[in-house]
Amino acid sequence: MELRTLRYHSLAVAILIFIFFIINTLASNLVVPTRYTIDKTSPMYLNHAYYIDETKNQTFDAIIKQPNLLTHAPFSEIPWSFTQQNYWLFLDLENKSQESQKVVAHFDNPMADHLTVYRLDKNNHILKTYKLGDREKKLTLFQYSVPHINFLMEQKSTQRLVIKIDTVGISKTPINLYRDKEFVDLMRSQTGIWGIFAGVLLMAALYNLVLYFGIKDRVYLVYIGYIISALILMGIVLGFGFYLWPLEWQLFFHHKVIVSNYAVSFFTLAFCTMFLRYHKDKCWRYTMSKALLSLMFVMGIASFFIPENIAAPLFFCVLALLYVACTILIYKKLLSGFRWAKFYVFSWVPLILGAVIQPLELTGVIDYSFTSRHAFLVAILCEIVLMAMALADRVRYQRERALYHATHTQQTKLLNSSKLKQAFMSLQSQNRSTTLCLIKICHFNSLNTIITSTQGYTLIKHIAERLENELMHEREFANLETDLNNSPRLADLNSGVFACISTKNQNQDTLKTLLTKVISNLPKQYEIKGLSLQLNYTIGISSANQSNDFEYWLKRGYLALKDAKGRADRVASSAINNSLIMDVGLAAHLQKAIKTNQLALYYQPQINLVNNQVIGAEALLRWPDPAYKNISIEELVILAEHTGIINELTLWVIEQACKDLVELINSGHKEHTISVNLSAKNLAINNLAEKIENILIKHQAPAHLLKFELTESAFVESQDVLIKLVDELSALGIKVVLDDFGTGYASLSYLVNYHFSELKIDKSFIFDLVNNPAHQVIVQTSIDMAHQLNLSITVEGVETQEIHQLLKQMNADRAQGYLYAKALPYPEYVNFLKSQYSLKMLDSPF
Structure with a gap:
């Protein structure tokens, strides 16, 4: 036991002894009054007798005239009961002293209904009658709470007390006689x-x-x-x-x-x-x-x-x-x-x-x-x-x-993220290195579809026990909790993800090597009811700076874990100074930027492969603010989708595209088209087609020059809604483009069920088109099929003149890519349209 704990325990014992001393002193001052009744303190002699009137009809006079009815015995021998009957108690007093005595008769039963006391002289003449009991009226509180009478016994005299007890319920009424002083002691004690x-x-x-x-x-x-x-x-x-x-x-x-x-x-x-x-x-x-x-x-x-x-x-x-x-x-x-x-x-x-x-x-x-x-x-x-x-x-x-429960998961009884956060904050306050190591059971969520929850928790506990044993041999991993029996280094973050903290200053490659060694010793198989599950693991690493931001640190670890899925070694790290983590604060800045027009649309030209003329452009969102230049637009769109402002952002993009389209028309580009991307989340916008129509009317933009590019994720999530939307957009004269064609699972069925006007071949088929015969077959087949269906073809990702020439030979209609131009701000894009002479050189001999 620690010295401080022992000191406090000693103080508690001393206080307890002092309290018992006070209780003992109080108890000694509260005397036991029944030991000091008048027969024990004065030359007063008492004789007892009683009579039980079972009929409840006997009167005082009848009882006095029939002394043979009395039973001469101490009151302690009275057979008290709950039976309805009256009790007559006779108490003969003889004062043999040479002094008068002030006597108090205490009848210790405040629940008695009627308690009548007759005080008689030696000739049985009534000296005084007293009426007590809780059924009597106009008594003092003292007489109700402590039924008693006071009277004087002259020297060398005798008196008789006759007490009649008439009550329902508890009838036992102990009677004690005291001198004044002892009665005061009784009252003090009570x-x-x-x-x-x-x-x-x-x-x-x-x-x-x-x-x-x-x-x-x-x-x-x-x-x-x-x-x-x-x-x-x-x-x-x-x-x-x-x-x-x-x-x-x-x-x-x-x-x-x-x-x-x-x-x-x-x-x-x-x-x-x-x-x-x-x-x-x-x-x-x-x-x-x-x-x-x-x-x-x-x-x-x-x-x-x-x-x-x-x-x-x-x-x-x-x-x-x-x-x-x-x-x-x-x-x-x-x-x-x-x-x-x-x-x-x-x-x-x-x-x-x-x-x-x-x-x-x-x-x-x-x-x-x-x-x-x-x-x-x-x-x-x-x-x-x-x-x-x-x-x-x-x-x-x-x-x-x-x-x-706040620091452990309910099902597995392992430490949870709250305990991980406590450990992180403690290490940060000590200015110690804190590197988060996440280890995930691959495809755990998929496993949960074929095993029960209980079996899943058992699997997690089994892996956690093995992982804890492995970490125990590595001193660099911090104890998340310390008690007498256990010092766990592992936290359960749910969904098959475990977390530990490395406190050693080292490069991440060394840490990756160590963690790879750790997971190599974890079970590769786990049997459930005869089924042998194959287990694999991924690792994500996140180093923290001194920002004391646990959520930032943890979120980077999850991003690293996600990146590790596609790596051969299944290990990935997330450096400290990568692009900003998307959070509510960033979403608030984005929403403000939408409302104050701080965003911009950049345009990447689309080229007619027949005459090398710019016939349109794809509108691409950008955030020109230098503070957010490191955030990719893909991350920005994901942030908008997750925080519910994607629809607000999409409507802003459509309206800005219509504004720019009208300006292009007014500057002489009468047939220039603009393409805008729509995602699955945009389908949740109520009356989207109607809102687009209102924007077109507001800016007097021709509908046939506006295109909407739809990716397959939109089709998978909301097919019924999408069919209706495509029909409504086509009815307005807007062209709908099937984007990223060839990368989905059911793209051919979309060509039958939807009214598309154009296909856009994904750039993944274009980068190595010259040297990849398989991709050449896919692209050529797509072009031929589109033309047979009266659809035009746009190809993205063109970066070399060889690919440009090959696409022309395949009879592709349009192309876009870095060969022609990167996405440009609107003023630069207008200047680009004014000087297209460089595009004429594309068909010159190599």
């Missing part, structure tokens, strides 16, 4: 215990209410319900409830005490069920708990109308079911390893002990004393403290579990 109990419970309720608003867990409301119901019940049993609630409320609680018992039991079971999370499991134990809760609720409501002497025995039967149910619920969870429930289990120990002591004391099985009288109160107090500790332990466990 008030101290009551104050501690009520104070702790109220503070616990407030604290857990705050926790509920913070955590939003219903179990805290149930816990507060238990606290309040326990406070009500103990306030009834011990009498201090008169100081907590309005008098009318407390008297109502007194008359419906069994309802309070059911409330405590209800919240006890509800807390047990929710604390142990059975409401999430929905198993048969949860059904049992709901059924018992429903029973207690119904019985609690019925207790409003059932006499207490009948409702009490029924409650004790339900209480037995409660203990059985909670034992089942707790035992099952302990078997499943609920280590955080230990405090809750301990909380049942004082509850069970206190719950046993109270009914035994009330029924006379255990002798009455100040300790036994307050045993259940202390038990509930201990239980609530332990329950609070259990809730705190549960919150700690949930926080640990939430942290675990």
